[in-house]
Amino acid sequence: MSKPTDPAADPIIVVTDLVKQFGRFAALRGVTASFAPARMYAILGDNGAGKTTLLRALAGLNRPTRGSVAISGSSNVRSVCREIGYMAHPSLLYDEMSGTENLRYFARLYDIEDQARCTAVIQAVGLDPQLTRPVGQYSQGMRQRMSLARALLNDPRILLLDEPFSNVDLRSAREMVQLLASMRDMGKTILVVTHQAFLLEGAADEFVWMEDGRIVSRTQDFNSAIAGQV
Amino acid sequence: MKRLFPVFGLLTGVLLSYALYLALVVAPTEQTMGDVQRIFYYHVPSAWTAFLLFFINFVASVVYLIRRNMKADVVALVAAEIGVVFCTVVLVTGPIWARPVWGIWWTWDLRLTLTLVLWLIYVSYLMLRRFSSSGQTPQIAAVLAVLGALDVPLVYFSIWFFRTQHPQPVIGGGGSIDPRMLHVLLINWAAFSCLAALMFWSRYRLEVLKREVEDTQALEALLETPRGSR
Amino acid sequence: MKLTRATLAKDLRLEWRSKDAINSMLFFALLVVVIFSFSFDPTAEESRQIAGGLVWVAFLFAAVVALNQTWARELRNQVLDAYRVSPAPANSLFLAKAFGNFIFVLMLECLMTPLFIVFYNLRALGPAYQLPIVAVLGTWALVVNGTFFAAMSLRTRAREIMLPLLLFPISIPAVLAMVEATTSILTGEYSARFWIVLLAAYDLVFTTSCLLLFESVLNAE
Numbered sequence: 001m002s003k004p005t006d007p008a009a010d011p012i013i014v015v016t017d018l019v020k021q022f023g024r025f026a027a028l029r030g031v032t033a034s035f036a037p038a039r040m041y042a043i044l045g046d047n048g049a050g051k052t053t054l055l056r057a058l059a060g061l062n063r064p065t066r067g068s069v070a071i072s073g074s075s076n077v078r079s080v081c082r083e084i085g086y087m088a089h090p091s092l093l094y095d096e097m098s099g100t101e102n103l104r105y106f107a108r109l110y111d112i113e114d115q116a117r118c119t120a121v122i123q124a125v126g127l128d129p130q131l132t133r134p135v136g137q138y139s140q141g142m143r144q145r146m147s148l149a150r151a152l153l154n155d156p157r158i159l160l161l162d163e164p165f166s167n168v169d170l171r172s173a174r175e176m177v178q179l180l181a182s183m184r185d186m187g188k189t190i191l192v193v194t195h196q197a198f199l200l201e202g203a204a205d206e207f208v209w210m211e212d213g214r215i216v217s218r219t220q221d222f223n224s225a226i227a228g229q230v
Numbered sequence: 231m232k233r234l235f236p237v238f239g240l241l242t243g244v245l246l247s248y249a250l251y252l253a254l255v256v257a258p259t260e261q262t263m264g265d266v267q268r269i270f271y272y273h274v275p276s277a278w279t280a281f282l283l284f285f286i287n288f289v290a291s292v293v294y295l296i297r298r299n300m301k302a303d304v305v306a307l308v309a310a311e312i313g314v315v316f317c318t319v320v321l322v323t324g325p326i327w328a329r330p331v332w333g334i335w336w337t338w339d340l341r342l343t344l345t346l347v348l349w350l351i352y353v354s355y356l357m358l359r360r361f362s363s364s365g366q367t368p369q370i371a372a373v374l375a376v377l378g379a380l381d382v383p384l385v386y387f388s389i390w391f392f393r394t395q396h397p398q399p400v401i402g403g404g405g406s407i408d409p410r411m412l413h414v415l416l417i418n419w420a421a422f423s424c425l426a427a428l429m430f431w432s433r434y435r436l437e438v439l440k441r442e443v444e445d446t447q448a449l450e451a452l453l454e455t456p457r458g459s460r
Numbered sequence: 461m462k463l464t465r466a467t468l469a470k471d472l473r474l475e476w477r478s479k480d481a482i483n484s485m486l487f488f489a490l491l492v493v494v495i496f497s498f499s500f501d502p503t504a505e506e507s508r509q510i511a512g513g514l515v516w517v518a519f520l521f522a523a524v525v526a527l528n529q530t531w532a533r534e535l536r537n538q539v540l541d542a543y544r545v546s547p548a549p550a551n552s553l554f555l556a557k558a559f560g561n562f563i564f565v566l567m568l569e570c571l572m573t574p575l576f577i578v579f580y581n582l583r584a585l586g587p588a589y590q591l592p593i594v595a596v597l598g599t600w601a602l603v604v605n606g607t608f609f610a611a612m613s614l615r616t617r618a619r620e621i622m623l624p625l626l627l628f629p630i631s632i633p634a635v636l637a638m639v640e641a642t643t644s645i646l647t648g649e650y651s652a653r654f655w656i657v658l659l660a661a662y663d664l665v666f667t668t669s670c671l672l673l674f675e676s677v678l679n680a681e
Contacts, residue, residue: 019452023364024444026452059545086545090538096474108466109546150542295676350629357625361616366680370612373673374626377605380669381630384662388633391654392640 012037012158012189013058018067020053027053029213030067037157040180040190042200044225045210051193052088054210055160058191059086071158082110085151088162091143092150095136099146100129103153110154117153125149126175141172148176152183159183159190165199177203197226235431242424249414249421257414269327275419276319277341279426283313284348284379287355291375294368303368304441306375307359308433310352312426317349337398343389344382351378463548467556472563474533481529482564489522489568490575497579507580512643515576516635520602522572523565524624527606530557531614540614540678550675558607558670565599585648594645594652597659598638601666605630608670611677634662 011034020028028050035041043051056062057069060077074080086092093102103118122129125145135146144164151159159180165173173196181203184190192200197207200222207225209217219225253271260267290306293299324342325335336342355378359371407415475481496518502510534540543553576582584591606627613622641655 021448021452024448024451026448029452059541061541061544081545081547084545086541088538088541090541092537092539092542094470094474094533094539095536096478096533097470105466105470106542106546108463109543109548111547154546347629347632350632354626354629358612358616358622361618361622363615363617366615369676369680370615373677374612376673377608377666377669378630380665381633384633384658384665388636388658391658392636395640395650 010037011035012072014070016068016070018054018057018069019065020057020062021065026213028057031213031215033208033215035189035191037189038184038187039205040184040192040200040203042197042204042207043191043193043210044197044207049210050213051210052162055162055191055193059084059160082154083157085154085156085159087147087151087160087164089166091135091147093135093143093147096134098132098134099127099149100131102135102146103150106150107153112153121149121152122146124152125179140167141169144168145172145176157188159188161190161192163193163195165194165196173199197222239428242421242428245421245424249418252414252417258408258410263331266327266330269323271414271418273320273323273327274415275422276316276323277345278419279422280313280316280320280345280348283309283316283426284352287313287352287375288379291372294372295376300368300441303372304434304437306372308430308437310355310375311433312429314349314352314356316426317345317352320345321349338389338393339398340389340393344385347385348382351381461552461555463552464556464559467553468559471556471560475560475564485522485526485564485568486571488525489572492518492521493572493575493579502580507582508585508646509643511576511580511582511646512639515573515642516598516638518572519565519569519599520635522568523602523606524627526564526568527561527603527610528620528623530561530607530610535614544679550678551671554607554611554670554674558604561603561607562600565603566595569595569599582646584646586645586652588645590645590652590656591642593656594638594641594659597656597663598634600663601634601659602631604663604667604670608674608677611674615680634659637662
C-alpha cells in the first residue's frame with residue numbers, strides 16, 4: 001500500500017555527496033539522496049554496504065569526511081537532535097533497570113518530566129509499563145520494543161532504525177512494523193535498515209538498495225527491489 | 231625550500247662541531263668539579279630545547295583544537311617526539327654528572343624533576359597517540375596536550391615549595407656563572423637548537439609525506455569500481 | 461543541574477543494587493591496606509613521616525580500580541550513543557560521573573583510613589581538622605582527571621592500562637601536595653597551608669578544563 005511520492009513535499013532529509021572514510025576504508029563513497037516527510041524507507045544491502053554508517057551520519061554520531069547532511073533544513077544535525085529518534089541493534093538501555101526506570105531516565109535527557117509520556121510510549125510498543133524485571137532479562141523481541149519506545153520518547157519527526165528486527169521473533173517483528181506504519185501515517189519519516197526486507201513488504205513506501213558505500217537503486221515496488229538481489 | 235635542507239644540515243654540523251670544541255677544549259675547567267662539569271654544556275641546552283619544543287606542542291595543539299588544521303597536528307606530534315628525545319638526554323646526563331661530583335645518582339632538583347615529569351607527561355601523550363584509533367587521535371591528543379601544559383606551572387610550584395621544605399643538593403650549581411662559560415653555554419644552546427630544528431624539519435616532512443600517501447590511498451579506495459556492479 | 465543530579469541518582473541506585481562492585485572494591489581496599497602494612501612496618505616515629513605517602517598511594521591504587529569502571533555500564537549496550545544523540549549537555553554527564561566516583565572513592569578512603577590508623581598507630585601532631593580538607597581536595601583532584609581520562613581511554617585499545625598511564629603523570633603535583641600536606645599535619649613540623657592552596661588551585665584549573673574539553677572528547681570522531 002505505497003503512496004505516490006508527492007513531488008511538492010520538501011524533503012526532510014537531504015544528503016549531498018556524503019563521503020565517510022575510516023582510514024583507508026571508504027564506508028560511504030558519495031551518497032546523494034533526499035527523503036520526503038511522512039514516508040517509510042527500507043534501506044537494504046549486503047554487510048559492509050554502508051547502511052549503518054549512513055544512518056549514524058544522519059543521527060549525528062559520526063562526522064562526514066566530505067559532503068553534507070541537512071535535516072529539516074539545518075546542516076548542523078546537533079541543533080535538530082530533538083527531532084530525531086535513533087535505535088540500533090544494541091539496545092541503548094541499561095540492563096540493570098526496568099523498562100519504566102530506563103525510560104524515565106532517558107526522558108530527562110530530553111527535558112521531559114511527564115511520566116505519563118513514558119507509560120504511554122511503553123504501551124504503544126505493546127509492553128507492560130508495570131513490569132519491574134530488568135531489561136537485561138528481557139527476550140530480544142521485548143528488548144527491541146523497549147529500545148523503540150526509548151527512541152519514541154521525544155516524539156521525533158524522524159526515526160532512524162538500524163536493524164530493529166534482528167533476532168526478534170516474527171510476531172513481535174510484525175507488530176513493530178505495524179506500529180511503524182501507523183507512526184508514518186501520523187507524519188513521521190522513518191528510515192529502517194534491515195536484512196529482512198520481507199517484513200516491510202506493503203509497509204515501506206520505498207526500498208533503497210545500497211552497495212559498496214553508494215545508493216544503487218530506489219524503487220517503490222517490493223518485488224523489483226528483491227528481484228535483482230537474489 | 232628543499233634545497234636549503236642540506237645547506238642547513240651542513241651549517242648545523244659545523245656549529246655543533248664548533249660547540250663541541252668549545253665545550254671540551256676551550257671552556258675553562260671548573261674549579262671544584264673538574265672536567266666532569268663539561269657535561270653541563272649538554273645538560274642545560276637540552277633542557278631548554280626540550281621545554282621550547284613542548285611549548286610548541288602546546289601551541290600547535292591549541293591551534294588544532296580551534297581550527298582542526300592537520301598541519302598543526304603534525305607539528306604537535308613532531309614537537310612532542312623530539313622534545314622527548316631531548317628530555318631523555320637531560321635525564322641521562324643529569325645522573326651521569328651528579329654521581330662523580332655529588333656522590334648521588336638522583337636528587338629532586340627543580341630542573342631535573344620538572345624534566346622528569348614532563349618526560350612522563352609527553353611519553354603518555356605519545357602512547358595515547360599510538361593506542362587510539364586513527365580518526366580520533368588528533369582531537370584526543372590535542373586535548374591531552376592542553377591538559378599537560380596546564381599542569382606544568384602546578385608541577386613547577388609544587389616542586390619549588392617541596393625543595394624549600396626539604397632542602398636538597400642542587401645539581402648544576404646555582405649562583406653566577408663565569409662569562410666565558412656562559413659564552414660556551416649559549417653557543418651550545420644555539421647548536422642544539424639548530425639540531426632540534428633540523429630533526430624537526432626532517433621528521434615533519436616525513437610525517438607530512440606519510441599522511442599524503444595515506445590520503446592518496448584513501449582516495450584510491452574511494453574511487454575504486456565496486457566489485458560486482460549491478 | 462537537574463540532569464546531573466538525575467544521572468548521579470541513577471548511578472548510585474544502580475551501584476547500590478548490584479552490590480558486587482561495591483563489595484569487591486571494599487575488599488580490595490582492605491587488602492591494599494594490609495599488604496602495605498606488611499611491607500612497611502615502621503616505628504611510631506617513622507610511621508608519621510611515611511604514613512602520608514603510604515596512605516595516598518594506597519588510595520590512588522584503589523581509586524584507579526574504581527575509575528576504570530566509570531563508563532562500564534554505558535559501554536555495555538552502547539548507551540553512550542543515546543546520550544550523544546540527545547540534546548543533553550555532555551557536561552552534565554561528566555559531572556554526574558565525577559561526583560559518583562568522588563563519593564565512591566571517599567567511601568573507600570573512609571574504610572581504609574581507620575585501618576591505617578590502627579596498623580600504624582597514627583596520631584596527628586598537627587591540626588587534625590585539616591585532614592578532611594586535604595582528603596576532599598585531593599580526592600576530587602584524582603577523580604576529576606580520572607573520570608576524564610577514563611572517557612579518553614574508551615577511544616583506545618588497552619583501555620584499562622591507558623587510564624593510569626594518562627592519570628599518573630598529570631596528577632604528580634596533586635599527589636605531591638596530598639602527601640606533603642598529610643605528612644605535615646601528622647608530624648606537625650610544617651604548615652600544610654601552601655599544599656592545601658595548591659590542591660585547591662589544581663582542582664580549579666582541572667575542573668574547568670575538563671568541563672570545557674569533555675564534549676570534544678565524547679564526540680571525537
